[in-house]
Amino acid sequence: MTAVKHWFTAASVLVASVLSGAPADAQTAKFPLALITRSEARADRDATATALFESVSKGLESLPDVEIVPSDGARRIVWIISGTTPGQYAASLMVTERYDRETLMVLGIEDDDMAFRMMALQIVSDHQIFTGKTLQDLSKRIVAAIDKGALDRLRKLPPKPD
Numbered sequence: 001m002t003a004v005k006h007w008f009t010a011a012s013v014l015v016a017s018v019l020s021g022a023p024a025d026a027q028t029a030k031f032p033l034a035l036i037t038r039s040e041a042r043a044d045r046d047a048t049a050t051a052l053f054e055s056v057s058k059g060l061e062s063l064p065d066v067e068i069v070p071s072d073g074a075r076r077i078v079w080i081i082s083g084t085t086p087g088q089y090a091a092s093l094m095v096t097e098r099y100d101r102e103t104l105m106v107l108g109i110e111d112d113d114m115a116f117r118m119m120a121l122q123i124v125s126d127h128q129i130f131t132g133k134t135l136q137d138l139s140k141r142i143v144a145a146i147d148k149g150a151l152d153r154l155r156k157l158p159p160k161p162d
Contacts, residue, residue: 030067031154033060034074040084049082051135052091052142056080059143066151075100077122078146089138090131095150096122126150 037053039046045053060066060078071077076097083090104115126149132138 029159030065031076031151032067032069032074034069034071034077035060035080036071036077037080037082039082042084045082046084048084048089048135049080052080052082052139055136055139056142059139060146063143063147063151065155074098076150080142088131089133089135090129091138091142093126093128093130093142093145094124095126095146097125098122125153 035053035057037045037049037056039049056078057068061068076095079094079096081092099118099121101115101119104118109115109118126146128145128149130138130141130145132141
């Protein structure tokens with residue numbers, strides 16, 4: 001009788017995933033994003049840029065399909081340059097993406113040396129300038145723009161076969 005219960009449970013899960021139109025693990029798939037924030041005219045970030053980094057990071061992590069990862073080797077990087085004018089909140093946002101080997105093969109680049117050089121490059125997929133009355137306002141606008149822009153385009157792509 002126990003074997004019948006296990007079989008029935010397995011069959012129910014299979015039917016539910018087919019009826020939902022998506023594989024069961026597709027709901028847990030996340031887009032890995034690296035986040036880099038700097039201050040205008042500086043190689044590092046000041047207190048404002050640090051606060052913006054923390055706020056944007058929390059906002060992106062609250063999205064169900066985003067995972068913040070280290071920038072080393074990340075395919076998609078969100079770059080934010082924070083303005084440094086006192087009393088003003090502004091930021092330049094750029095989303096970049098690296099080529100992957102599959103894309104380069106489709107483009108006809110089969111030479112390994114050329115492919116590795118191209119995979120080191122980053123392609124700009126989005127660039128926007130933001131201003132806000134408060135740092136929180138600026139952060140919310142940046143997260144919304146990434147969510148409704150670059151991430152929305154990624155969500156519409158067909159999943160890659162395994």
